[in-house]
Amino acid sequence: MSYKSILLNLNIDGMVAPVIELGVDLSRRFDARLIGLSAADVPPPVVMDAGVGFESESVIRQLKNIERRLEDRRAEFKDLTGTTVETEWRGAVGSPTGLLIDSACMADLIVTAPPEVVSSGDVHRSADLGNLILQAGRPVFVASTNQQSSRFNKVLVGWKDTREARRAIVDAMPFLQLAQEVHVITIDDDATNETWTSLNDIVAFLSLHDVKAKADVFSEKSDGRSIADVADAMNADLTISGAYGHSRFREWIFGGATRSLLENDRLNRVMSN
CATH class of the missing domain: 3.40.50.620 (HUPs)
Structure with a gap:
């Protein structure tokens, strides 16, 4: 692609x-x-x-x-x-x-x-x-405030085994294939074997597309803040995630994690729904 x-x-x-x-x-x-x-x-x-x-x-x-x-x-x-x-x-x-x-x-x-x-x-x-x-x-692609920056060497993927996250992985494949370093992370206070199986499955899928990725689990209460914090800590050039929301009274309302990422203008973000 x-x-x-x-x-x-x-x-x-x-x-x-x-x-x-x-x-x-x-x-x-x-x-x-x-x-x-x-x-x-x-x-x-x-x-x-x-x-x-x-x-x-x-x-x-x-x-x-x-x-x-x-x-x-x-x-x-x-x-x-x-x-x-x-x-x-x-x-x-x-x-x-x-x-x-x-x-x-x-x-x-x-x-x-x-x-x-x-x-x-x-x-x-x-x-x-x-x-x-x-x-x-x-x-x-929602640009950071430093909009001219288009380095994509280090990419962070916020992963949940959901339709939106699966869509985001495929939609952002061209960026992932450009990256030199890809981290797939899940935010889960109670990670189970199923959590790791899901992470390992997506890492294996990415390898089929010539993307070498590492998986990790972080335990935090706020998904969006945690993904942004991890991205900042690793100096990520780009975050990739599903976008979660629903319609209420003709207005689209974001979930907390999506809203937090969208509000973090230090990051370049690719979001899919």
Whole structure:
């Protein structure tokens, strides 16, 4: 398996150069096409009879602002990608999250800046990473705050014998095959023979794909904090894990371990659901 198409989430506001540069580096590594996507939408107006004209003018102004920002993003994307990688540009007026999910079918991997950069809280101008990770059907690479860093020599896999973790292993195989050192860890206060059997099975599976991995068990109460702590202690370049969550009142809610990892912007993370 290899990544042949990478989808880049470019916020319409704020700095995007670091994540574009990261996307270019990944595209070169994997000989992949790079799709840049930026979007924003106009919030639905609250229309009152006496203010219809004012609301219409406001919508027109906001649309023009979005179109102007999209053109700026397109120019920056083209300038930073140059001619060294194959590219495609997608800029649109619409929901950033919805358009990313709709475009995910064209990509093997989605790359995004960390939450503190892309999550403005305004769903009309930035993607909801929770919805994106849990609904895109593609692995999502969430960059660290040092977004230009694309060393993947040392990789940490957070392992549970679940659908999400099994999916994450396969989805991240190109990164695992690049790594010089791979650690597969389980967080379990009461590790049993079954725990070790599962770990040994996944290590054996990875070896079939020319990935040499070591397995270990750590005993901690907080899964997410423990995985992040282990990753920091071993100076991991990348963590790979399943993403766990559920829908409640139209909002996607992450489990504690997934949320803790997502909030740790010191780490490059690949997450799959």
